Amino acid sequence: MNFIDYPDDELMAVHLANTLAGELTAALEHKDRVLFVVPGGTTPGPVFDSLCDSDLDWSRVDVLPSDERWLPEVHVRSNSRLIRERLMVGRAAKARFLPLYRKSETPEPVLAELEEAISPALPINVCLLGMGSDMHTASLFPGADNLETALDRYGPVLVPMRAKDVPEPRLTLSARVLRDALALHVVITGQAKKAALDRARSLEPVKAPVAAVLEEATVHWAP
């Protein structure tokens, strides 16, 4: 794991956005289309604000959420909504969005359809993840019903997930797919998440799911 700490979150957003733009540009030199995975939640907004006007060929970038809260896209908690409103604007509006949601009460009936839509775009070229202070990343939550499947090294691409205290069903990329990303970053802010990261480094992924991706990752932290 590589760890970068920044004096504040504004500097982190700008620096991280530059890093991601550089990696996307480099990937576009070798591939026709590149796959960029991004998180939802509260942390990545400022990174998206800085990244969306980067001068790169967004028309050849596929943007895929790391996980989705099973809610209509108009819902304020929808990860897709955040990504569309904060990342896929300005120059980045030309990117193609690969949703992890279809209109259905639960993820299971549309799982195969979604997996079929995203599998041809794999592996991930550039991946940005968030982390909760409970040590979850994407929707790999400690104690979640399908965590074992999602952590399996031969596991599927997508895994539906339900966890205590998580208000809606989730759909998440599996640890295997995230770990296979050619460039992998985790962005976190605040002392509580720094303490959670330190704790996760000495735990098994089944207790601290973020540990499943840390070895390959660069973690960006600001107070």
Ligand SMILES: O=C1O[C@H](COP(=O)(O)O)[C@@H](O)[C@H](O)[C@H]1O
């Ligand atoms: O529920 C989720 O949480 C994580 C972390 O979110 P944050 O609000 O603490 O930044 C996020 O990375 C994930 O995409 C989201 O579904």
